Amino acid sequence: MDKKKINIYSEIGNLKTVLIHRPGEEIENLIPEYLERLLFDDIPFLKVARQEHDNFAKILQENGVETLYLEDLAVEAVKEPNVKELFLNEVIEECGINETKIINSLKEYLCSMSEKKMIDKVMAGIRKKEVKIKEYYDEYPFIMDPMPNLYFTRDPFSCIGSGISLNSMKTKTRRRETIFGKYIFNYHPELKDPDIQLWYDRNDVYNIEGGDELILSKQVIAIGHSERTDKEAVINMAKNIFGNGENFRTVLIFDIPKTRAFMHLDTVFTMIDHDKFTVHPGIEGTLRVTALSYDYKNKELITKEEVGSLEKILSKYLKKDITLIRCGGGDKVIAGREQWNDGSNTLAISPGKVITYERNYVTNEILDKNNITVLQIPSGELSRGRGGPRCMSMPFYREDLLE
Template sequence: MNQALNITSEIGSLKRVLLRRPGKEVENLIPSTMEELLFDDIPYLPIIQEEHDAFATVLRDNGAEVVYLENLLTETLKEEKVKDQLISQLIKESGIHVDEAIQAVSEYFYSMTDREMVDKMMAGVRMDELSINSTSLSWLTDDESKSLFLMDPMPNLYYTRDIASVLGEGISINQMTYPARKRESLFMETIVKHHPNFKQSDIKVWRDRYSQTSIEGGDILVLNDEALAIGVSQRTSGRAIEEMARSLFSKNSTFKKVVAIEIPRVRAMMHLDTVFTMVDHDAFTIHPEIQDINKQMSIYVLEPSSVEGELNVSHHSDLGKVLKDTLKHGEINLIPCGDGDPIAAPREQWNDGSNTLAIKPGVVVTYNRNFVSNELLRENGIKVIEIPSSELSRGRGGPRCMSMPLLRDSL
């Protein structure tokens, strides 16, 4: 691995990308925990793995090096002190506080190979895998000892987009919104700090996972080397966006503008990239429901102020004009999900019709089930590569959600 990280656009040719192949954590979903763990259904593991492998094959066939979160994390644990720190922090963040339980989980992890331990951390630790005898009142009376899991599974991990965001030659390691996902970015923090391919690269961390406000990678689009678009959404707050802007502007990044786009704070549109993605130099997919009948939206442009630490914030309502001014293009083509049809648009948006992954300018990976949106993209000159999606789509995330680009060619 030469240059570790560099992302200055959404559409530059994809050279390296981080994935997580769905594992046992998906099978550890049950109906009573689906809502808490942010799922609407339970995928069938053998098929979701087949579909994910097909996705990885498409990326490789189109020139991208695919690296896996689970492999990088395993490679990071060669130093015993790094393993000690990860085990200790994960136990703490999993809410395990009774001494006997902490000892039992620690001993369980240390009894495994590094790869077995990584898989188990992600899959979760069932209560019946351990024998814990404690006279602690909290253990005897609290929910901790009555749950099926002492350490909850992380079924959302195959959505690697959210846990961290490469912005230029730096990275944001994200503070996630919901408890079900907060621990996930610990893995990326460990990799960036300690993996030999990353720790030697002097990577700038624009924002770390200990920030008080939440921001998730699905809300962040790199428009070009000077501008980001970030969704004000169910999972990313306006305050977090201000903090990100201040960090980027003050730490000598190349970014000079942040376009904050308000979207409905509902599960169906949990991130900006579920309703809006970039597919070419001047073209985007968009879900019609984020605009009203007059195409009005709430858009805020954040730029550096002449006063140190302050921001200039301006309000706009015309997304096309803001993008035109930001990208310095003559016209912007906003391609509606489901062709704007009142039935096809919400159906295909629910199944990630707007969640495209550009692998080079004008070439995108999409789910095959979104046939109306895919055909419209082709009619607009976009090459569409479809992947199977019967099980992948059950988690409410598409090709962009499932990928964390680490390196793209500059435009």
């Protein structure tokens, strides 16, 4: 791990360190009647999902990227008995469990395991029968919910500049995910560091998620006001970033449709080169964008409303002509199909070199024709979770771009 732990000033700088999570038994605790509750549309086959994810990690490693695993960092963070106690208390409280007998049973059950098995079990979920509570067939079987969205490591917390946003997740089912980030950055021997600034905290009242946070340059951050992110959260985070001496000068708040198809900003566009973006055609009309900057003398935000096309707004704030590459070539049917399978959700590992799902073959061919190097990965099972390569990765360190 690099001596400087966090360094994210672009979406495309050479990726050196990234956080991922190999799908675990939480996937096998999905059942049809509770899919909506757990934010899934289908049930992935775990064996194949793991094979696909291992291939994703292999591609990263073959391209010089250090891969850190969420589950391993969490284990290393809770080694100390007092930290483990704090962690379990917080996890159980977050589940809404307040009956002393059940709390004691859960803690006894989890403390009987090694740290590795304990973390895996908290992620997988705990059935009532595991702690000797009778399960009735027509009732919800879990005393602690599974966390199947964990392999989308982008959302619970985000690295921005030299700090992190420990996000306040919109849905109850994902809020516990941010506890892992909290303990990693507070207690992990290599990652606890007072120099890592906290831009946002998981207990803040307004919601924000990592899929809405894009670092376009050393000066510009783009954040989606989406189904999962509140505008007030973006404003509060911008104040913290501007007020703590970071290099960023503008935060662009993109107002996008509040629907599942446009769940996060990175489901409708991602940066793939200095001047190129993949984009869902559905966002190409007139956009409303709020540009936030900072008056350092008076220590207050300056707000400017922008109305225009995505291309025009990006070109203005990045100070260069921007090329938008349409998912599915802009065809209504192809774009709709490939967008559903995250055709616009690419992970750049260096300028002009991206990881994509192979199933989005029309978009991938178009990227290739635009001189983008495309590293395709199978995703028959991974894509059932509705998230692409960017969703499955949380960059910790990217090399700075040469200006």
